[in-house]
Amino acid sequence: MKFRNTANRQASIAMGEYNGVEYVDIGEVHSPRVDNIKKVSVLPLIFLIFYEVSGGPFGVEDSVQAAGPLLALLGFLVFPFIWSIPEALITAEMGTMFPENGGYVVWVSSALGRYWGFQQGWMKWLSGVIDNALYPVLFLDYLKSAIPAVGGGLPRVVAVLALTVALTYMNYRGLTIVGWVAVLLGVLSILPFVVMGLVAIPKLQPSRWIVVDLNNVDWNLYLNTLFWNLNYWDSISTLAGEVENPKKTLPRALFYALILVVLGYFFPLLIGTGAIPLDRELWSDGYFAVIAKMLGGVWLSWWIQGAAAMSNMGMFVAEMSSDSFQLLGMAERGMLPEFFAKRSRHGTPLVGILFSASGVILLSWLSFQEIVAAENFLYCFGMILEFIAFVRLRMKQPAASRPYKIPVGTAGAILMCIPPTILICVVLALASLKVMVVSLIAVVIGLVMQPCLKYVERKKWIKFSTSSDLPDLHGANQEVESLVD
Secondary structure, three states, rough: OOOOOHHHHHHHHHOOOOOOOOEEOOOOOOOOOOOOOOOHHHHHHHHHHHHHHHHOOOOOOOHHHHHHHHHHHHHHHHHHHHHHHHHHHHHHHHHHHOOOOOOOHHHHHHHHHHHHHHHHHHHHHHHHHHHHOOHHHHHHHHHOOHHHHHHOHHHHHHHHHHHHHHHHHHHHHHHHHHHHHHHHHHHHHHHHHHHHHHHHHHOOOOOHHOOOOOOOOHHHHHHHHHHHHHHOOOHHHHHHEEEOOHHHHHHHHHHHHHHHHHHHHHHHHHHHHOOOOEEEOOOOOOOHHHHEEEEEEHHHHHHHHHHHHHHHHHHHHHHHHHHHHHHHHHHOEEEEEEEEHHHHHOOEEEEHHHHHHHHHHHHOOOOOHHHHHHHHHHHHHHHHHHHHHHHHHHHHHHOOOOOOOOOOOOHHHHHHHHHHHHHHHHHOOOOOOOOOHHHHHHHHHHHHHHHHHHHHHHHHHOOOOOOOOOOOOHHHOOOHHHHHO
16 A cells, blocks of 8 residues: 655646545556566557457447447447446546456456456356357358358367467467557557558448348347447456556557547448448358459458458467466466466466467357357346446545546436346346356356355465555555545
């Protein structure tokens, strides 16, 4: 715990954040890390967020199949206001309040206690690993039109394993490398859609954009596709301890990434639905490559396929970074065995990477729709805990330092969480019985796992430890509350 100096306190007063009490910083101490490892700067962080959330328009095709052009376009314009913007704002505030690895696990632990912090970590890690299992599937779906052999059977299994191993090794080599690779892959993934847009201009027919049939809408597929493509803004918080000056860098990177993500979805959909006659059944994974062939020829189709491959590589390495650093952050907080905090000579979480890669391999046999529905279901539970933690910390710790603070009071914070919470309830209600049962079993495993780990810790069968470099969240809570009183 460190009291902010007078100059900083005066700055807080000027910003309208002073409530008549001493401001206390509970996140000043950085997460333990390797001193000679470079931190992530703004530009790589923007593209890491871009790949955590999006990676480009690959995977949005199902929204047109489910609901037609008009609802698909409206969905990617309206949905960010209901979900993406609130989640990004909460991530900016909470991530700068607790700038350490572990992210949302630390938020929930501070607000609701270590038990629920562990549940948050379990559900979000499992959701992230399920999500990451999508990317080898999408990668091969885009390549199978050019290389039919990877469409199924043993060649597909071998391809999934080889891709997973290669990208896992990239994560092992360092987060800075991953960040700059994400920048390169991001530029190469976006560029062909710019070219496709220019080629498509003479063929655009605006009347195609307003086609809608409300009697023929698969609401489950539509909402799951929107939700999957526009969530995971909070994932970057698990890397906060590896970010250069996170209290300023994180909010700025989230802002620019939000613009990049929305534009990266909307304009390719605008081009694809407006330039070719509508056949909803054809709009599925990989259809943008077909559209590119119709508009520009084989060369553009191959370019889109290559961009899709690069995009899925970027999403895989970004998601794995988030998942593995989350496990490292939980180990530093004593929630997982100490060996999860082990870093490689490149500063990367060695055991976390291996665990995350193993989960991806085990889950990669599921279909695209099953993976999306299952990860959305688990993600929803985690987000409910985050919203509760966000509001509770606003109420219980009004004097805690928030380098970035959403300009609303407690009532505004509660109101901001209502629309996404309603959306969560809808997504959960539309889940199939199979997805619901599997997801609830996963939740129950987490509820039982935490007491089992505490028992193992008490028996000293496996070593647990809490890093002395991190602030004591429980002690910090008591000190802040005593100052408020």
